[in-house]
Amino acid sequence: MNNVQTSAVVDDANPVAIQIRAMNKWYGSFHVLRDIDMTVHRGERIVICGPSGSGKSTLIRCINRLEEHQSGQIIVDGTELTSDLKNIDKVRSEVGMVFQHFNLFPHLTILENCTLAPIWVRKVPRREAEEIAMHFLEKVRIPEQANKYPGQLSGGQQQRVAIARALCMRPRIMLFDEPTSALDPEMIKEVLDTMIELARDGMTMICVTHEMGFARQVANRVIFMDQGQIVEQNAPEEFFARPRSERTRLFLSQILGH
Amino acid sequence: MSDTHAETVAFVRDTMLPPEPPPVTEIGAVRWVRENLFSGWLNVLLTLGAVYVIVWLLAHIGPWLLNSVWNAGSLAECRQILDGATGACFAVIRDRGQQLLYGFYPANLYWRPNLALLLMVVALAPLLFPRVPRRVLWFSAVYPAVAYWLLWGGSVWFPVSVLLGFPAGYLAWRVMRPAGAILSGIVAVLVPLLWWAVVAGPLAGLLQSIVPLGLRPVRSDQFGGFMLSIIIGVTGIALSLPLGIVLALGRRSDMFLIKTLSVGFIEFIRGVPLITLLFTASLLLNYFLPPGTNFDIILRVIIMVTLFAAAYMAEVIRGGLAALPRGQYEAADALGLDYWKAQRLVIMPQALKVSIPGIVNTFIGLFKDTTLVVFIGLLDPIGLSNSIRADTNWNGIYWELFIFIGLLFFIFCFGMSRYSQHLERRLKTDHH
Numbered sequence: 256m257n258n259v260q261t262s263a264v265v266d267d268a269n270p271v272a273i274q275i276r277a278m279n280k281w282y283g284s285f286h287v288l289r290d291i292d293m294t295v296h297r298g299e300r301i302v303i304c305g306p307s308g309s310g311k312s313t314l315i316r317c318i319n320r321l322e323e324h325q326s327g328q329i330i331v332d333g334t335e336l337t338s339d340l341k342n343i344d345k346v347r348s349e350v351g352m353v354f355q356h357f358n359l360f361p362h363l364t365i366l367e368n369c370t371l372a373p374i375w376v377r378k379v380p381r382r383e384a385e386e387i388a389m390h391f392l393e394k395v396r397i398p399e400q401a402n403k404y405p406g407q408l409s410g411g412q413q414q415r416v417a418i419a420r421a422l423c424m425r426p427r428i429m430l431f432d433e434p435t436s437a438l439d440p441e442m443i444k445e446v447l448d449t450m451i452e453l454a455r456d457g458m459t460m461i462c463v464t465h466e467m468g469f470a471r472q473v474a475n476r477v478i479f480m481d482q483g484q485i486v487e488q489n490a491p492e493e494f495f496a497r498p499r500s501e502r503t504r505l506f507l508s509q510i511l512g513h
Numbered sequence: 514m515s516d517t518h519a520e521t522v523a524f525v526r527d528t529m530l531p532p533e534p535p536p537v538t539e540i541g542a543v544r545w546v547r548e549n550l551f552s553g554w555l556n557v558l559l560t561l562g563a564v565y566v567i568v569w570l571l572a573h574i575g576p577w578l579l580n581s582v583w584n585a586g587s588l589a590e591c592r593q594i595l596d597g598a599t600g601a602c603f604a605v606i607r608d609r610g611q612q613l614l615y616g617f618y619p620a621n622l623y624w625r626p627n628l629a630l631l632l633m634v635v636a637l638a639p640l641l642f643p644r645v646p647r648r649v650l651w652f653s654a655v656y657p658a659v660a661y662w663l664l665w666g667g668s669v670w671f672p673v674s675v676l677l678g679f680p681a682g683y684l685a686w687r688v689m690r691p692a693g694a695i696l697s698g699i700v701a702v703l704v705p706l707l708w709w710a711v712v713a714g715p716l717a718g719l720l721q722s723i724v725p726l727g728l729r730p731v732r733s734d735q736f737g738g739f740m741l742s743i744i745i746g747v748t749g750i751a752l753s754l755p756l757g758i759v760l761a762l763g764r765r766s767d768m769f770l771i772k773t774l775s776v777g778f779i780e781f782i783r784g785v786p787l788i789t790l791l792f793t794a795s796l797l798l799n800y801f802l803p804p805g806t807n808f809d810i811i812l813r814v815i816i817m818v819t820l821f822a823a824a825y826m827a828e829v830i831r832g833g834l835a836a837l838p839r840g841q842y843e844a845a846d847a848l849g850l851d852y853w854k855a856q857r858l859v860i861m862p863q864a865l866k867v868s869i870p871g872i873v874n875t876f877i878g879l880f881k882d883t884t885l886v887v888f889i890g891l892l893d894p895i896g897l898s899n900s901i902r903a904d905t906n907w908n909g910i911y912w913e914l915f916i917f918i919g920l921l922f923f924i925f926c927f928g929m930s931r932y933s934q935h936l937e938r939r940l941k942t943d944h945h
Contacts, residue, residue, distance in 0.1 A: 321843050340851075348849035358844035361942055362862050371858060372848035406943035424848060 269296040271330075272428055272459045273318060278327030280310075280317065287313050288324070289483045297427070300460045302470040302491075305480035306506060311463045314480070315430045318461070319350045332427060348376055351421030355433040357413040359405035365392065365416050366401040369423045377424065384423070391419040395449050411442025415449050422453075429453065431462040465510055471495060479503045577601050587906035605910050606917050609901050613917065616737015616892050622666075622729065626740050629663040632656060633747065641932065657748075664736075664744065666728035670720035674713040678705040733811045737892030739921050744811065746880040746925075749818040753879065754872065756819065757826025758865075762856065764831055775827070782824035788885055790817040795889035814886055822879040829875055833868035834860065866940045873933035877926045894918040 273295040280288040288310045295301060303311045316322040317329060320336050320343045329336045331346045360368050369388035373379040379387070392398045395415035397408075405413055414434055421429060431450065435443045447469050454460060454473045464470070470477050470491055477494040479487045479502070487494070487503045498504045550560045580600030584607070585591045591602035606613070615623060636656035639649040658672035686701035721727070736744070763775030782790075794813040802808055837860060845855035865872070887896035898914040901907050 319847055321846060344849055344851065347847060350847075352844075352847040354840060354844065354847075356838075356840050358838075358840035360841065360844070360859055360863075362866065362940070372850060375854050375858060376849040404942035420848075 269298050271295070272297045272299070272332060273461075274328070274330040275318075276328040276330075278317065278324050278329060280313065280322065280324045287483050288317070291327070291485060293478075293485065295428075295459065295461065297459050298457050299476065300454050300458075300474050301462070301476045301478060302474040303461065303463045303478045303480060304465060304467075304470070304506070304510075305486075309480040310483040311480045312432050315352075315432055315461055315463055318428075318430060319347050319352055321352075344376075348372075348424060349426055350428045350430060351424055351426035352430045353414070353417050353421055353432065353434050355436050357405070357410070357417045357437075359413055359417055359420070361405050364402050364404055365397070365408070368405065368416060369420045372420075373423050387425075388419070388423050391422045392416070394422070394452070395419045396445075409442060410438045411445045414438065414442075414446045418446075418449055418453070428459045428461070431460065431464065433463050433465075435464065435466055467495070467507075467511060479506065481506070583607055588908065588910050589906075601913055602910060603913050603917075605901065605907050605913050609897075609907070610917070612738060612901070613894050613897055613914075613921075614738045615740050616897065617735045618731060618737070618740065619729075619735070622731065625663045625666070625728070625731075629660045630743070632659060632663075657751075662728065664731070665733075666730040668717060668721040668725075668727040670717040670724075670726070671713075674717040674720065675709060677716075678708040678713060681705060681708045733809050736811060738897055739894050739918075741811070741886070741891060741893050742880070742883045742922075743925075745815055745818055745883045745886065748815050749822055749879050749883075750876050752815075752819045753822035753826050753875070756823035757830055757875075758861065760823060760827035761830035761834060764827060765834060779824045779827050782820055783828070787818070787821050787882055788888060790821055791885060791889050793817065810889075810891070814889070814891065818879060818883065821882075822875055825875045825878070826872065829868050829871035830864060832871065833864035833866075836867050837863055866937075869933050869937050869940075873929055877929055880925060880929075881922060894921065 271294055273293070275291050275293040278288060278291040279286070291314060303314065305311045313322055317324050317336075318331060323338075324336075332349050334342050334345050334349075336342060336346060359365075360371070363371065366385060366388055369392065370381065370384040373384040373387060374381055389398055389401065392401055395418055397412055397415055397419075400408060400412060400416070405416065408416065418434075434450070435446050438446060443466070447466060450460070450462070450469070451473055460473075462469075462474075474491050476488055477491050478485055479494070479498075479500070481502050487498065487500045489499075494503075495507065498507055551557050577599050578601060580595065580598055581603045582591045582594050582600060583603050585594060585602065585604035586608065588602060588605070591600075591604055595602075611620070611623070615626060618626065632652075633656065635649065636653040639645040639647060639653055655676060658676045662669055662672045682701050682705035685704035686697050689697035689700045760775050760779055763771045764779065766772045766775070791814060794817040795810060798808065798813060841859055841863065842855065845859040850858065884893050884895045886893050887899075890896075892900065895918065898918065901914065902910060
């Protein structure tokens, strides 16, 4: 297998990208995230898995404040997420996000989707923003679709555009929220390939996914969550070969069993 | 053709089938007629019935229209010419058509509303069609002042000094910007208001005394006819859309006070008939305003019609906002767009597009509702048709007048409807 794990050992020496301390979140009275502690170093590639409803999506959505946490600390690139809008905007422009349902803007062309935020948030001149956008569209291998609308593209193409759109903001961290769950099987690979390439370039990535092959190949840490808690985390070889918790074993047997 | 055996279960296609055209019986005009008009005995019956009704209508309306008289000074003269035959007397349109269009606007000044209408087309063009150069938008921005000056006349310096309130507000905002978004926002609103209340009037007087330049003033009570409908309708349409957007956003706001105010306003305005608002405008406001204030009746009506339409507009747009998936808001947030940028660049373009049929519906409704001003004594086309009949020459003429008025309204409303369909097609991005 073409393994990307070259820096698993040095990662701890890299500066901290995301620091989460004793973080809790409730939806009403439902305790959805319980006492989460997590440190992500720059260049790390983390895969979060777990049964549905385990809070894994909510966790990464807290990192760019799409969800608000009620206690504890989240520090992204040295900026603590509080209700201060300036901090939130700062974090959001440093953190790219890719969604399960792509969430491209259907009224804008592919190119406009990619240039919107650089032009309006980063104040990049239009010409330059378009060059950046074409660069990343080439990177995800769909430059020829630049003037089409999202509705004219396949799911896999749309998701690659969504990745390019996030990259155009030149983020330091990328969050992936089940990026392949809404795709037809034959399109999953093209999206995963794009993500693998991104990992090779040294992007800090947190990815919620059930693609265990991707986790083995790319991640340098796998986190298993259940009932709003981190149950187990380990390097992928160890995680898959010798899961230590009973819950992890059960989960792995369910998703790898067939 | 593939040479597989039917009796074997395993099957391998060795030739892919090319696409073929449909059978000839499935296309063409004959097919259409058979399918749509004579597909079953009930359908045949309905078709024959419909044909009978159409023929009957044509047989009765046709002669009435064909025999119509266009040259006569009175209804009696029309009847004399017709000599017992059925026929319309459109001579009334020839005789009083100008009045139906302009009301009692001085006849030698008709060029002013005509020019205003022509310029309106120019001002609207860049808003309606993307191929018109964007520079024309500057003209669209100053058009309201131009149109006001042309229609009401008076010193040119009055609309000019009113317009200057906007750059004054912008300047104030630029100066105050370092002091923070909220403060500069408040100043940007207050300075123009102060300008209009204190500076604009004297400034216009001063400029007029230095460079006297003006048109003959025309009083509001001379306005009437279809011109009045267009003035009220177009202004109401232009103002109710932005106001409706603000109200819709207010209603969805997280801020309690703003939300409550928006909901209260929308529910109150929607809960009362337009006619009561118009009566309020014409009668009650006089009691509340300081004595001696002359608050133009047309302006008052425009305000009421706008508020009324804006409440409906807000609900239409709220529907469009609700139709957007949450993912659109989240994607905009995740990219770092702030609330206003997300609304302007991502949310509103989509919400408004979804709402086009409802928005145009409200526009058309507003335009036709302008005929209600007849009840507060303004002479819109309906009001004028009454006064035309009050003339002994035309006493008793109904159909011809109403057909003419109806046709004018139909042209405008149908135009809006067609444009909205064109717009929907143009904005369609899901498949081409």
